[in-house]
Amino acid sequence: MLPVAELHLHIEGTLEPELIFALAERNGISLPYADLDELRARYEFTDLQSFLDLYYANMAVLQTEQDFADMTRAYLARAALAGVRHAEIMLDPQAHLSRGVPLVTCVNGVASVLATSEGDYGISTLLIAAFLRDQSEESALAVLEELLAMQAPIAGIGLDSAEVGNPPAKFERLFARAGDAGLRRIAHAGEEGPPSYIIEALDVLGVERIDHGIRCMEDPELVERLVEELTPLTVCPLSNVRLRAVDDMAGHPLPAMLAVGLNVSVNSDDPAYFGGYVDDNFAQLASVLGLSEFDCVRLAANSIRSSFASEERKTELLAELAASGS
Numbered sequence: 001m002l003p004v005a006e007l008h009l010h011i012e013g014t015l016e017p018e019l020i021f022a023l024a025e026r027n028g029i030s031l032p033y034a035d036l037d038e039l040r041a042r043y044e045f046t047d048l049q050s051f052l053d054l055y056y057a058n059m060a061v062l063q064t065e066q067d068f069a070d071m072t073r074a075y076l077a078r079a080a081l082a083g084v085r086h087a088e089i090m091l092d093p094q095a096h097l098s099r100g101v102p103l104v105t106c107v108n109g110v111a112s113v114l115a116t117s118e119g120d121y122g123i124s125t126l127l128i129a130a131f132l133r134d135q136s137e138e139s140a141l142a143v144l145e146e147l148l149a150m151q152a153p154i155a156g157i158g159l160d161s162a163e164v165g166n167p168p169a170k171f172e173r174l175f176a177r178a179g180d181a182g183l184r185r186i187a188h189a190g191e192e193g194p195p196s197y198i199i200e201a202l203d204v205l206g207v208e209r210i211d212h213g214i215r216c217m218e219d220p221e222l223v224e225r226l227v228e229e230l231t232p233l234t235v236c237p238l239s240n241v242r243l244r245a246v247d248d249m250a251g252h253p254l255p256a257m258l259a260v261g262l263n264v265s266v267n268s269d270d271p272a273y274f275g276g277y278v279d280d281n282f283a284q285l286a287s288v289l290g291l292s293e294f295d296c297v298r299l300a301a302n303s304i305r306s307s308f309a310s311e312e313r314k315t316e317l318l319a320e321l322a323a324s325g326s
């Protein structure tokens with residue numbers, strides 16, 4: 001297993017059906033599904049929104065700090081088996097606040113587990129607060145201020161949820177505030193939205209990394225810029241197939257993105273919903289697209305170099321990667 005950094009992961013998207021049922025029982029919540037099979041039958045998505053509807057609905061089972069901690073531990077245990085050695089984990093605070101779950105509950109639940117992840121699972125971690133782009137900028141700003149006031153252990157902010165119709169520029173003030181507070185900045189762009197959203201995320205929000213970004217391939221000038229600036233694109237192949245951002249794995253642009261010299265990495269996005277973790281994504285790329293061992297090593301190196309890990313940790317992981325082939 002190659003050592004990799006997972007840079008695009010929504011912790012709520014790691015909530016496996018079995019855990020959904022276990023947490024529902026623990027919290028006395030009645031689910032609108034009779035059993036696991038009935039829940040799994042809903043994992044047929046037609047686009048991003050059809051997934052988001054189920055993703056937000058299933059969060060109802062997350063009520064206590066312990067729930068968030070259990071979910072985080074389950075992810076780290078599975079990710080360790082996938083070769084993940086560093087993970088930058090997004091949390092959607094607004095999705096919990098709107099259900100009446102306090103900020104401190106979701107943040108502490110996840111962060112308490114991340115605090116010892118390197119010793120417990122061999123995975124260094126960072127927490128990223130992601131903001132829902134289909135909500136207002138005022139709401140996002142209020143939550144960011146609260147996170148800063150409570151000195152939440154976040155390394156940066158992200159932007160996710162329904163992309164089309166919610167361009168990056170809507171969050172110009174939020175990202176400026178985060179930059180002033182010394183936070184790293186990333187955003188989903190070019191998943192379903194047009195290449196112009198990628199340009200906006202870079203130029204208006206000042207992001208250092210683009211989540212997805214696959215639609216950059218429609219704009220040769222943008223591709224040239226991204227190659228020149230070595231902009232990291234955190235690609236999620238299984239997610240793109242399941243949300244129909246691409247027709248099928250055989251038609252995924254990742255090989256073409258690598259071939260033109262884009263700084264792409266492989267990530268799982270919402271692994272409990274899209275059919276697999278990082279290792280499953282690599283396995284599909286190898287079996288369907290014939291991705292070579294050389295390409296896989298390149299993708300792993302890109303993930304480590306594009307992470308927000310310390311230089312010391314990056315050097316350590318790159319050395320581990322170099323040794324893994326020998």
Ligand SMILES: Nc1ncnc2[nH]cnc12
Nearest residue numbers: 010160161162188269270
């Ligand atoms: N793939 C994705 N795109 C946008 N928002 C998300 N939230 C969780 N997964 C997402």
Ligand SMILES: [Zn+2]
Nearest residue numbers: 160188211269
């Ligand atoms: Zn995502």
